[in-house]
Amino acid sequence: MARRLNILEHALSSLLRRKQKNLAIIVVYTLTVATIASVLFLTQSLRSEAVNVLAAAPDIVVQRLAAGRHDLIPIADAEQIRRMPGVGKVEPRVWGYYYDSLKKVNFTLMGVKDSPTNLPLLQGTFPANNEQCTLGKGIAEAYGVTIGDSLVLVDSSNSSKLYQVSGLFIADSELLTNDLILLQEAELRRFFKLPDGRATDLAVEVYNQREVATLAKKIKLALPDSRPIGKTEILHTYDTVFNWRSGIMLTLFASALIAFCILAWDKATGISADEKREIGILKAIGWDTNDVLLLKFWEGLAISLTAFLLGAIIAYLHVFFYGAGLLAPVLQGWSVLFPQFNLTPAIDLYQLFVLALLTIVPYIACTIVPAWKTAVTDPDSVMRS
């Protein structure tokens, strides 16, 4: 034990003495870790955002398909579904997208009847009459309004209408309510000119989660033109998409990893005459090959841990405080999927573990042979220089 600690101490002091040389490798190592970590952290937090969103989502959403496209569903269908055993509440939902061509933002307009309970954390109240609305934080910021102010929206007959802001969402997961505007359901039908007796879709509650699949099948049988989508199905799809995306991005960054490996190899191979002499001295005064290998192991570990910690911290700041700005070009596909929002920090040990294996293993592999070459320096080399 004493031996290991002594050699560790010497490894650290010799690393510090050769700051210049090690700085380059630590910087590049850190950047490599930071890049890969940004991808991992970003996809992981998008994933957990999606899970948050879906936590509030209904177990099954039933849409209607007409000619292969999404169409309004008769509210009468809700009654038929509700009668199936195992089904709890069935709620027709009325909602649509609204595009503001001036601000160039897209958001969701949703109708409410009474106070909906599944939308959390409201400041103020839900719209109580046709002249009121409740906003998500993103929209409030985009228009610079708050409770008591009014908001102008242009309806489908192209006439403007003034709404008084009665409440704001201050949700944990911004993704959920960020781009949401709530109106009274009757007002929304008027706004979009939706016919009575039809809804955008039906939200179905299922008592036993294990029966979701069976119920979906039954719904499909009973209403052949419907498309039931289970919550878990959406989750799978998100998961698959995120896995796929981060995988692709990591593959893209493989070239960065390779460049880093080449540098690591180069640095480890090209040891200076000075360092060679020092290893020679150590061997002469009684260090064994094994001891020098241990010395090199500690050095590698110290470099790896430093770069790993720095890289992870940089990635954390980059993703959660600067919105992963540098990854934006690679992320283009996503920006359509998600509005502007701040990610909730979500990192687990698994991500860090993967990150460590992705970066440290190649580094070690690159330095084993050079470290060994150094370690087998002839002990008597110092007697003849």
Place this chain on the structure above:
Amino acid sequence: MILNPGILALLLGSSIAFLMLLYAAGLGLKILSAWDPQSSSEQQLLLERKTWLVSTIVNYAFGFVVLSGLLFIYTVEDIHRLFIGAMCATGALNANEIGWLVLLVKIILFFAAALWVSLNRLDQCTEDTPLVRPKYIGLLLLTPLVGLDLLLQYSYFSGLQPEIITSCCGSLFSLGNDSVASDIAGLPPAPTMIAFFICGGLFLITLVLSLGSRQAIFRYLLFFASVLFFFISLLSIISFISLYIYQMPTHHCPFDMLQQNYGYIGYPLYIALFGGCFFGLLPGLCQPLKKNPSLKREIEKRERHWLLLAFFAIVVFLAIVAWPILFSPFILLSY
């Protein structure tokens, strides 16, 4: 194929480990063909130095085998959500027929690599290094095993087909809903529990006998006790230990206990089991090597240490298993 960072890390790491081992095996071949301890030629010196390179590579590879086993389980746990009906890692492992095979190869690899590393340590402490030949033949066997591990992992992950909602049709439910069975049926708990504790007792008795005497027979007995106990323990984890840990009468998953929800109790449990069984195997495996006087000296120097480690590990393992059985309000046997 699913592209997931964990899968990428596994495949990348395993490929690197395999390449390094191939290189080490190449060196091993050279060492096997030219090794001559009587010679004082420069070539022999070079070979002697190369043995250090090989040991370093295998040591790192062993470390990687342990980590990659963990990462594999984590990753399977992470991707289980992609499979409809898979409730935990077990479900994802069932997703195609190779999953369990990967796990099996990883376990074999763990024991093989640990054995190699220990024998190498022993051998390097003797002046005449009598184990050079067996070691490097062993390395030639270890390398394909790492290759097999890589190959199986690749075919397992590339064979995974996650279900995706397509834009034209949301009803995936009709496809493969029941294709993934998520629970593994365990052995009946009561008899397994009895067998488990009897076997654990046997293990400890042979251990104590080995500690007290130099007789070879006890070491061989301990060897068999370790093998038996290892398999019975694995079966028991599925059959009843998991139930007590999760406090649920039907949850048999052997991996969930590695999660935070269960206080990471799986780590000490598995480390103690694998470590304890390995150190229980070692004295029996080394017994035939005692014919060589220098090895005998080294083995006898360490044996006590191994036995004590095994003893300690197995006691910890048994304690972790027994704790919830004795002290938790959950009563399994009435179910």
Place this chain on the structure above:
Amino acid sequence: MPTLIETKDLCKIYNRHKPDELQALSDVAFSIDQGQVAVLKGPSGSGKTSLLSLIGCMARPTSGSIRLADKDVAKLPERFLAELRRDLFGFIFQQFNLMRELSLFDNILLPLYPTEISGKEMKSRADEILRQLELGDRKQQKVKQLSGGEQQRVAIARALINQPEIIIADEPTAHLDRALTEELLTILARLKQNGKTIIIATHDPAIYQQQELIDRSYLMHDGNLLEVERL
């Protein structure tokens, strides 16, 4: 006194079976008893350093035997040679071979790092040796800030830290002036008094004419060793 080191038919051939093959030592028979001081004389290139490196367990001979405390070390694996170097030998080199960027204190502790000696024991040993060599007040200074004489004493301190039985010095005075050579001789004499066995390779008359100090004197020429009558 028992024989501590004895070599028989010792040969060292560099670059064997290559065009630049060179026999540095041929059939060398060297021996020294415990507590003696031996000196190797001879011109540059005659094989003194080669012999010292074999005796000092830094390299293995091409053929022949080296008995060190009744154990043949000629064919030992390198790992055991390193162990012997760190347990039995203290080395003083021609160019002090110190690590210039490290402090004096760290330099002399280096031979003890690969041992299981506790940090406390290491420090107390180092303090004791530094006190004897009158370096105690400078122990945190970097080696490159020290004078030649001080560096010389640091090199000696490093050779003594592992409490070796045998001290090997290869041309220790080549870079020293008259006064420092005297100082070294005093230290060597003191070490001899303490019972250390000392082997010095040198072509400096200031050393090999020290009749008080030297018990055996060898002459090297083209890889051959001759024992010279006592001076």
